[in-house]
Amino acid sequence: MSFPENFLWGGATAANQCEGAYQEGGRGLANVDVCPQGKDRFPVATGRMKMLRPDDGHYYPAMEAIDMYHHYKEDIAMFGEMGFKTYRLSIAWSRIFPKGDETEANEEGLRFYEDLFRECHKYGIEPLVTITHFDCPIHLIEEYGGWKNRKLIEFYKNLVTVLFTRYKGLVRYWLTFNEINMILHMPFMGAGLVFEEGEDEKQAEYLAAHHELVASAEATRIAHEIDPENKVGCMLAAGMTYPYTCAPEDVWKAQQKDRENFFFIDVQARGYYPSYAKKLFERENITIDITPEDEKVLRENTVDFVSFSYYSSRCTSADESVASTDGNVFATVKNPYLKASEWGWQIDPLGLRITLNALYDRYQKPLFIVENGLGAVDTPDENGYVEDDYRIDYLREHIKAMKAAVEEDGVDLMGYTPWGCIDLVSASTGEMKKRYGFIYVDKDNDGNGTLKRSRKKSFYWYKKVIESNGEDLE
Ligand code: BGP
Numbered sequence: 001m002s003f004p005e006n007f008l009w010g011g012a013t014a015a016n017q018c019e020g021a022y023q024e025g026g027r028g029l030a031n032v033d034v035c036p037q038g039k040d041r042f043p044v045a046t047g048r049m050k051m052l053r054p055d056d057g058h059y060y061p062a063m064e065a066i067d068m069y070h071h072y073k074e075d076i077a078m079f080g081e082m083g084f085k086t087y088r089l090s091i092a093w094s095r096i097f098p099k100g101d102e103t104e105a106n107e108e109g110l111r112f113y114e115d116l117f118r119e120c121h122k123y124g125i126e127p128l129v130t131i132t133h134f135d136c137p138i139h140l141i142e143e144y145g146g147w148k149n150r151k152l153i154e155f156y157k158n159l160v161t162v163l164f165t166r167y168k169g170l171v172r173y174w175l176t177f178n179e180i181n182m183i184l185h186m187p188f189m190g191a192g193l194v195f196e197e198g199e200d201e202k203q204a205e206y207l208a209a210h211h212e213l214v215a216s217a218e219a220t221r222i223a224h225e226i227d228p229e230n231k232v233g234c235m236l237a238a239g240m241t242y243p244y245t246c247a248p249e250d251v252w253k254a255q256q257k258d259r260e261n262f263f264f265i266d267v268q269a270r271g272y273y274p275s276y277a278k279k280l281f282e283r284e285n286i287t288i289d290i291t292p293e294d295e296k297v298l299r300e301n302t303v304d305f306v307s308f309s310y311y312s313s314r315c316t317s318a319d320e321s322v323a324s325t326d327g328n329v330f331a332t333v334k335n336p337y338l339k340a341s342e343w344g345w346q347i348d349p350l351g352l353r354i355t356l357n358a359l360y361d362r363y364q365k366p367l368f369i370v371e372n373g374l375g376a377v378d379t380p381d382e383n384g385y386v387e388d389d390y391r392i393d394y395l396r397e398h399i400k401a402m403k404a405a406v407e408e409d410g411v412d413l414m415g416y417t418p419w420g421c422i423d424l425v426s427a428s429t430g431e432m433k434k435r436y437g438f439i440y441v442d443k444d445n446d447g448n449g450t451l452k453r454s455r456k457k458s459f460y461w462y463k464k465v466i467e468s469n470g471e472d473l474e
Contacts, residue, residue, distance in 0.1 A: 002407040002470065008126065008414055009466040010086035011079060011421020011438070012371050014133035014178065016062045018424040019092060021069035025108040028098025029053075029138040031146075031192050037061050037430030037445070047188035047195045052138055059447065061425045061432070066441045067451055068422075072116050074453060075422055078439055080123030082459060083466040087125050088370055088417045089116070090133035090178065093159060100137035100155050101144075105162045117170040127171045128370070128417065130235065131160060131219065133178040134427065136192035146192025147183075147208035150289075156215040157222065164226040172229055175307055175370065176216035179237035180264045183209050185329045189427075203286050210288045213267045217301040224301075231304045233368060234268035236261060237329070238308035240355050244317035244333050253318045262362065269306055269363040271299040305414060306363050309371030310398075313338075313351030329428055343375055343434060349397035356405040356413065366412045371419040372398055375426065375434040384440050384454025391436075391458045396473045403470060418462075422453070438462050 016032035034051045035044050036058035043049035054060050068075055079087055093100065095109030117127050136146060144151055163171075182190035183205050191208035195201055216234065223230040241257040243250035259276055266274045272295070281288065315333040325334045326344035338346040352372070359367055374394035378386040395418060405411040420436030423443075432443050438459040443449035464472050 002403050003413075005469070006085075007469060008086040008128070008368070008416070009470075010084040010088060010125070010128070010415065010417040011082075012088035012128075012417040012419050013068070013422065013424055014090045014130065014427075015092040015095075016065070016090075016133065016135050016425075017420075017427060018066050018068040018422065020063060020065040020067040022063045024069065025095060025112055026098055026106045027092060027109065028094035028100070030092065030094045030135045031138060031141060031188055032062050032135045033060060034138070035060070035062065035189065035430065041428075041430050045186040045189045047193045047201075050194050052142060052194070061430045061447070064447065065425050066423065066443060069112070071451070071453070073119055075439070076116070076119045076123065076125065078453065078455070078459075079120075079125060079421065082438065082463045084123070084125050084421075085466070086128045086173070086415060086417060087120055087421075088128040088130065088175075090130035090135070091163065093132060093135050094137040096162060097137065097155070097159060099139035101140065101151075103158070110162070110166055114166065114170065117167060121170070126173065128173040128175070128415075129163075129167075129171050130175040130178050131163065132156075132176070134182070134186075134189040141192040141194065146188075146194070147211050148191070148193060148204045150211055153211050153215045153218065157218050160219040160222055161226075164223050164230065168227050172227075172231060174219070174223060174230060174232045175235045176219050176232065176268075176303075177212055178235050179309060180209070180212060180216070180235060180268075181237050181261045182329065183212065184260065202284060206281065206286050207288055209264065210290065210294070213264065214294050214297060216268055216303075217271075217297045220301040220303060221297065233305040233307040234265055234303045235370060236265050236306070236308040236359075238310050238355050238359065239313050239327070240351060240358055241314040241316050241332075242335065244315055244319075244322055244335075247318065249318035250316065253316050257314065257316050265306060265359075265363065267298060268303050269365055271302045303365065305366040305368055306359055307368035307370040308355070308359065309419065310352050310355055310369060311372065311419075312346045313348045313354070341374055342377060343429075345375070347374075347394060349401040351401075352398050353401040353405045353409070356402065356411045357409055360405075360409075360411045366414050368414045369402065369416045371417070373419040373436040375420075375436055377433055378423075378435050378440060378456070380440050380442075380454065384442060384452060386440050386456040386458075388456045388458045391456075392461050395458070395462070399465065399470060399473060
């Protein structure tokens with residue numbers, strides 16, 4: 001058997017992409033609620049277009065999403081039917097602290113997640129909880145400027161203290177920030193940043209990054225203090241960067257690109273700022289007040305494991321005229337050896353093995369693949385059944401690559417939670433039609449549909465995969 005017996009098979013979602021009910025249960029408004037679908041989504045998500053309240057001219061898909069807030073029992077029952085050992089979900093910060101800076105938590109929000117975790121345990125499903133998956137209460141953005149303000153560390157500490165205390169014994173696996181490197185690519189989503197005209201964006205992003213990194217280390221410390229059984233991980237939007245050619249300039253550029261991402265995990269997994277980052281700050285006049293207390297907390301509270309999302313490898317060239325394509329938010333050079341999804345994301349299963357090895361070599365910590373999958377258009381029959389062989393093929397090849405990394409390369413891998421195990425709103429585009437799920441949800445891009453859930457072909461396939469602990473992939 002190649003996967004350990006306790007391997008955590010499951011699936012992943014995020015609150016803002018599935019819960020909906022954005023005004024129920026005392027929940028406060030968050031940045032993720034005001035990211036519209038359509039051409040303004042990217043300007044808003046990157047902090048270049050200020051939108052802190054919804055307006056009539058836009059459609060905001062997170063407000064209802066797939067209404068998991070009211071369907072979670074049914075959804076978790078279906079995860080249980082597939083045999084999930086774990087379910088990765090995120091907490092909506094503004095359900096727990098509607099404004100973010102209160103001292104008293106919102107009991108209704110706390111109860112919602114408590115019930116949800118208990119529901120998971122009914123089926124032997126271990127929750128894997130992302131504390132923040134792109135969300136930040138709007139009040140913290142309006143009043144404090146989001147994560148570029150040091151005060152956010154304190155508010156985050158309050159949040160995690162409440163979570164670790166309340167859910168002690170119910171949750172053991174935690175991730176501090178989803179795709180922490182997204183701060184550099186979607187700063188409004190990643191850190192609640194909205195830029196003023198002429199503002200030094202890099203300065204603001206790295207300052208916000210420092211605060212998130214310290215907050216993450218504080219969370220790790222508090223998690224271990226409250227319950228030594230807690231395991232805390234960091235989370236990277238991963239995918240190695242290949243040089244377009246063997247020209248040393250291309251290889252050098254690929255290394256630089258990878259460091260942009262590794263930077264975050266270097267701090268979270270090793271406990272200190274890498275020297276190349278310090279040089280970058282000097283060169284670019286980025287000033288960050290890193291206090292001796294910050295250094296201490298970073299050094300003493302490295303993560304227990306490294307988790308990551310993997311959709312594709314990346315590619316780069318020193319020659320700017322080489323054609324690019326879309327990737328997971330990061331534009332990348334088109335790799336002529338790879339096919340791509342309908343959204344232009346290149347498909348590279350061997351790239352997953354390469355990424356697993358690179359991360360394991362670099363950090364020597366257990367790894368966890370907490371996102372992977374194919375966003376595709378599905379055409380259901382009248383019963384909502386989808387013959388999604390394309391999705392099965394994608395996942396099969398990635399599981400094979402993962403298996404080779406474990407079996408042949410000796411990578412220590414804790415689990416696998418494919419993204420969007422139930423169809424949900426796309427983070428990058430806000431669409432419903434970019435589907436990842438094993439479970440189809442009847443809802444379209446304009447918000448129409450019954451929200452009815454149905455099993456796709458991949459549902460039955462994945463059930464077998466889990467049952468056989470990854471041996472039966474046919
Ligand atoms: C990651 C995010 C997810 C998710 C996924 C797929 O970046 O962590 O929230 O949505 O990518 O991306 P998309 O939804 O844009 O297809």
